[in-house]
Amino acid sequence: MIKTAITAALLAATSPLSAQIIPPPEKVATLRDAALDHDDYAWDIAEGLTTEVGQRMAGTEAEGRGRDWAVRKLRAMGFANVRVEPFDMPVWVRGAESAEILAPFPQKMAVTALGNSGSTGPAGVTGEIVAFDSVDEFKAAPDSAVRGKIVFVDHRMIPTQDGSGYGQFGTPRRQGPTVASKKGALAIIIRSIGTDHHRNPHTGVQRFADGATPIPAGALSVPDAEQLARILKRGKPVTMHLTLVSQNIGIRQSGNVVAEVPGRDPTAPMLLVGGHLDSWDLGTGAIDNASGLAILTAAAKRIMDAGRPLRTIRVVWFGAEEVGGFGGIAYQKAHPEQRYTIAGESDFGADRIWRFGTKLSATEPATYAALTAALAPLGIVNYDKAEANGTDIGPAVEAGAPWLSLSQDGTRYFDYHHTPDDTLDKIDPAQLRQNVAAWTAALAVLSGGIAEPKRSKRR
Amino acid sequence: MIKTAITAALLAATSPLSAQIIPPPEKVATLRDAALDHDDYAWDIAEGLTTEVGQRMAGTEAEGRGRDWAVRKLRAMGFANVRVEPFDMPVWVRGAESAEILAPFPQKMAVTALGNSGSTGPAGVTGEIVAFDSVDEFKAAPDSAVRGKIVFVDHRMIPTQDGSGYGQFGTPRRQGPTVASKKGALAIIIRSIGTDHHRNPHTGVQRFADGATPIPAGALSVPDAEQLARILKRGKPVTMHLTLVSQNIGIRQSGNVVAEVPGRDPTAPMLLVGGHLDSWDLGTGAIDNASGLAILTAAAKRIMDAGRPLRTIRVVWFGAEEVGGFGGIAYQKAHPEQRYTIAGESDFGADRIWRFGTKLSATEPATYAALTAALAPLGIVNYDKAEANGTDIGPAVEAGAPWLSLSQDGTRYFDYHHTPDDTLDKIDPAQLRQNVAAWTAALAVLSGGIAEPKRSKRR
Numbered sequence: 001m002i003k004t005a006i007t008a009a010l011l012a013a014t015s016p017l018s019a020q021i022i023p024p025p026e027k028v029a030t031l032r033d034a035a036l037d038h039d040d041y042a043w044d045i046a047e048g049l050t051t052e053v054g055q056r057m058a059g060t061e062a063e064g065r066g067r068d069w070a071v072r073k074l075r076a077m078g079f080a081n082v083r084v085e086p087f088d089m090p091v092w093v094r095g096a097e098s099a100e101i102l103a104p105f106p107q108k109m110a111v112t113a114l115g116n117s118g119s120t121g122p123a124g125v126t127g128e129i130v131a132f133d134s135v136d137e138f139k140a141a142p143d144s145a146v147r148g149k150i151v152f153v154d155h156r157m158i159p160t161q162d163g164s165g166y167g168q169f170g171t172p173r174r175q176g177p178t179v180a181s182k183k184g185a186l187a188i189i190i191r192s193i194g195t196d197h198h199r200n201p202h203t204g205v206q207r208f209a210d211g212a213t214p215i216p217a218g219a220l221s222v223p224d225a226e227q228l229a230r231i232l233k234r235g236k237p238v239t240m241h242l243t244l245v246s247q248n249i250g251i252r253q254s255g256n257v258v259a260e261v262p263g264r265d266p267t268a269p270m271l272l273v274g275g276h277l278d279s280w281d282l283g284t285g286a287i288d289n290a291s292g293l294a295i296l297t298a299a300a301k302r303i304m305d306a307g308r309p310l311r312t313i314r315v316v317w318f319g320a321e322e323v324g325g326f327g328g329i330a331y332q333k334a335h336p337e338q339r340y341t342i343a344g345e346s347d348f349g350a351d352r353i354w355r356f357g358t359k360l361s362a363t364e365p366a367t368y369a370a371l372t373a374a375l376a377p378l379g380i381v382n383y384d385k386a387e388a389n390g391t392d393i394g395p396a397v398e399a400g401a402p403w404l405s406l407s408q409d410g411t412r413y414f415d416y417h418h419t420p421d422d423t424l425d426k427i428d429p430a431q432l433r434q435n436v437a438a439w440t441a442a443l444a445v446l447s448g449g450i451a452e453p454k455r456s457k458r459r
Numbered sequence: 460m461i462k463t464a465i466t467a468a469l470l471a472a473t474s475p476l477s478a479q480i481i482p483p484p485e486k487v488a489t490l491r492d493a494a495l496d497h498d499d500y501a502w503d504i505a506e507g508l509t510t511e512v513g514q515r516m517a518g519t520e521a522e523g524r525g526r527d528w529a530v531r532k533l534r535a536m537g538f539a540n541v542r543v544e545p546f547d548m549p550v551w552v553r554g555a556e557s558a559e560i561l562a563p564f565p566q567k568m569a570v571t572a573l574g575n576s577g578s579t580g581p582a583g584v585t586g587e588i589v590a591f592d593s594v595d596e597f598k599a600a601p602d603s604a605v606r607g608k609i610v611f612v613d614h615r616m617i618p619t620q621d622g623s624g625y626g627q628f629g630t631p632r633r634q635g636p637t638v639a640s641k642k643g644a645l646a647i648i649i650r651s652i653g654t655d656h657h658r659n660p661h662t663g664v665q666r667f668a669d670g671a672t673p674i675p676a677g678a679l680s681v682p683d684a685e686q687l688a689r690i691l692k693r694g695k696p697v698t699m700h701l702t703l704v705s706q707n708i709g710i711r712q713s714g715n716v717v718a719e720v721p722g723r724d725p726t727a728p729m730l731l732v733g734g735h736l737d738s739w740d741l742g743t744g745a746i747d748n749a750s751g752l753a754i755l756t757a758a759a760k761r762i763m764d765a766g767r768p769l770r771t772i773r774v775v776w777f778g779a780e781e782v783g784g785f786g787g788i789a790y791q792k793a794h795p796e797q798r799y800t801i802a803g804e805s806d807f808g809a810d811r812i813w814r815f816g817t818k819l820s821a822t823e824p825a826t827y828a829a830l831t832a833a834l835a836p837l838g839i840v841n842y843d844k845a846e847a848n849g850t851d852i853g854p855a856v857e858a859g860a861p862w863l864s865l866s867q868d869g870t871r872y873f874d875y876h877h878t879p880d881d882t883l884d885k886i887d888p889a890q891l892r893q894n895v896a897a898w899t900a901a902l903a904v905l906s907g908g909i910a911e912p913k914r915s916k917r918r
Binding site: 047050051052053054055062104105106107108110197198199200222223226227230231234283284419420421423424425426 | 506509510511512513514521563564565566567569656657658659681682685686689690693742743878879880882883884885
């Protein structure tokens with residue numbers, strides 16, 4: 001086994017991927033099935049991080065406590081070269097927030113500010129609601145219909161297994177505030193970008209375009225947005241008092257936490273895997289994204305436990321993803337010359353993986369065949385039209401890194417996404433283990449071969 | 460048909476129930492199936508009340524707006540003798556509330572005050588958490604273990620179809636605050652009496668026993684209670700800052716809204732049906748209890764549309780149920796001599812009825828057989844061990860009123876009960892119609908016969 005590995009190492013050093021040694025299928029299957037049966041690493045990380053740190057808003061002291069926790073944890077798990085790579089970023093933070101219909105039917109509503117929202121100040125603002133069924137309808141309205149009013153943009157997000165609705169359905173959040181600002185609106189509230197029916201509004205980032213003055217921008221929970229639509233249907237003028245206190249606190253430090261399973265061949269292109277450490281501030285960031293970190297860290301740890309891979313596995317817990325992907329950009333800036341065998345990211349909850357894709361299908365048919373065979377027993381099918389998953393590996397992929405996407409079932413992801421409800425109980429331990437099993441199998445196939453430890457020396 | 464009805468009236472006047480005329484099964488079936496197919500009355504009431512009034516906290520101006528809405532609505536629907544029967548009651552109202560773990564892992568938690576909670580004042584209180592897995596364990600603890608601390612009582616509520624868990628599982632809410640006060644605790648927080656996993660805590664009434672000074676008493680949402688339990692498991696001292704601002708605002712007016720479908724025989728014992736108009740203040744009181752009002756009012760309206768029943772159907776929208784059943788007590792005090800054929804109440808959500816029970820099974824076998832036959836096609840089975848349903852008809856039942864219980868499926872009721880999530884979207888229109896169909900069938904069987912209107916006169 002060691003001899004095979006050494007041969008693999010020599011081959012890999014000269015011809016990084018095409019000549020790599022793929023571990024025997026039964027070895028990959030054993031590693032995969034052990035993860036599926038009894039992985040505890042991932043749960044341990046997700047449970048620990050969400051319990052002992054809680055929310056980890058980018059650039060705040062809470063994210064800093066998250067980095068400290070990460071360094072301790074990754075070192076305790078036996079990873080090498082554990083360090084923080086700091087970077088600076090502008091930081092926006094939430095304050096008090098509330099919404100109340102004053103007329104015609106007085107009642108309180110559940111609201112939360114969107115990222116980079118302007119502030120109403122603590123006294124709030126009062127305005128008449130003007131409603132639109134879509135951003136397109138809103139864009140088409142004359143400025144005079146909107147000026148000085150609180151714009152409400154309704155819409156309806158439908159769950160999809162592949163999460164593909166997020167791009168389309170997210171438009172009110174991403175574009176609405178800028179359009180509202182340019183038309184002279186007092187404030188904007190949107191129906192939450194979410195698929196649930198709970199009184200927990202969904203936050204999320206938006207950025208005012210150049211030339212658009214920040215105005216207060218919030219999201220009502222889905223039940224509240226439906227309630228407001230019913231109230232508006234009565235045809236009477238609707239007045240709302242809206243308070244969204246928030247502030248930009250300037251440039252602060254965030255950072256990426258980097259850890260490694262050192263490969264036997266330091267010159268071989270490495271495997272880059274990770275997720276993001278930061279979270280929105282409303283929940284504890286369990287499915288977004290403690291689970292992603294947990295899955296890939298557990299998979300890397302399981303390879304480490306099995307022996308020494310030919311290629312280095314680098315695990316990155318990226319900072320400040322939610323508010324603009326700052327961590328991924330900073331990582332690539334810090335490692336512009338690094339070459340990769342593959343880059344992979346998990347950032348879509350903790351439900352089961354159902355398909356995978358990679359461009360290796362064209363260039364590395366043997367590797368692709370091994371991946372296909374290793375993942376099929378988990379119910380994971382290949383998908384030719386896949387794209388690279390994830391904001392954090394985006395800059396590396398853009399710079400040429402090959403990628404592997406393992407796609408999770410997103411049917412219930414947007415029930416909890418960016419809400420107070422993103423808490424540990426939303427992670428299904430069995431599905432979490434399926435994720436770890438899939439990534440363990442993938443890392444094993446791509447490892448260049450795993451040299452089992454000499455037991456005598458290790459003891 | 461009219462002749463039959465007159466005969467029935469004469470019989471009923473002398474021998475109230477045993478000699479009543481039961482409408483032919485096919486007529487009952489027609490009324491029932493029409494409700495099941497296309498009842499709009501119930502949805503219209505539930506939608507209107509929750510949208511145009513919203514929450515209706517007992518004794519507040521919001522409940523008053525609810526009574527105004529009720530009077531308008533019931534008159535518009537054609538009910539007779541619509542009036543408010545006012546009564547006075549002590550009123551407690553909620554203020555600002557928040558909870559935050561200060562050490563060892565700083566984080567915010569979702570909390571709400573229980574009814575009649577003492578107030579922390581706006582500055583809040585800070586204390587060490589002392590935790591117990593049950594009220595029994597808490598009761599057994601020495602006072603010295605509790606004194607000056609914030610008591611946390613954990614437990615786990617399991618959903619049951621018949622809701623029977625509420626008595627047992629509700630102990631921490633009903634007894635916990637008094638025990639905590641008597642032991643000298645600074646405050647008490649319990650795990651919400653609820654079966655969901657959302658960041659929406661469950662409020663509910665509790666009363667400090669005589670001699671127990673009110674202390675701040677709140678409920679954490681289920682995910683927060685589980686989080687606190689995990690934090691406590693780490694074994695380090697846990698400190699919480701708790702703010703529960705609330706106040707007793709003295710004696711205020713509430714009231715019952717009474718409406719009738721006048722019977723052909725005013726001397727015949729009437730049918731008393733209803734639910735409660737007030738709600739907790741966190742949601743819009745959709746399943747607790749706009750749906751209950753809606754179901755029984757729709758059923759009475761459907762009998763009214765079909766013709767004139769022998770017996771008067773009295774519909775009561777009771778006030779101030781949630782905070783101590785004041786409406787039911789006031790109603791009975793106002794009508795001590797009133798005789799009833801039956802009393803029925805709906806106050807357990809809007810999900811399907813699955814069984815029914817009444818003591819008529821012993822005394823009125825023909826009526827009971829007709830009820831059984833009329834309800835069976837809706838999937839409703841008889842249940843010999845049933846008890847009278849409902850707080851509001853309780854005093855009338857105690858004074859001797861016969862009762863009919865139609866039991867709803869409570870499997871998901873305690874997911875939303877007393878939370879911000881009790882909103883219109885939790886009502887399933889199809890199951891709501893099944894409820895209306897069942898009550899319409901039951902009222903038809905018990906009506907003493909329905910005289911169809913003379914079409915010429917009505918036109």
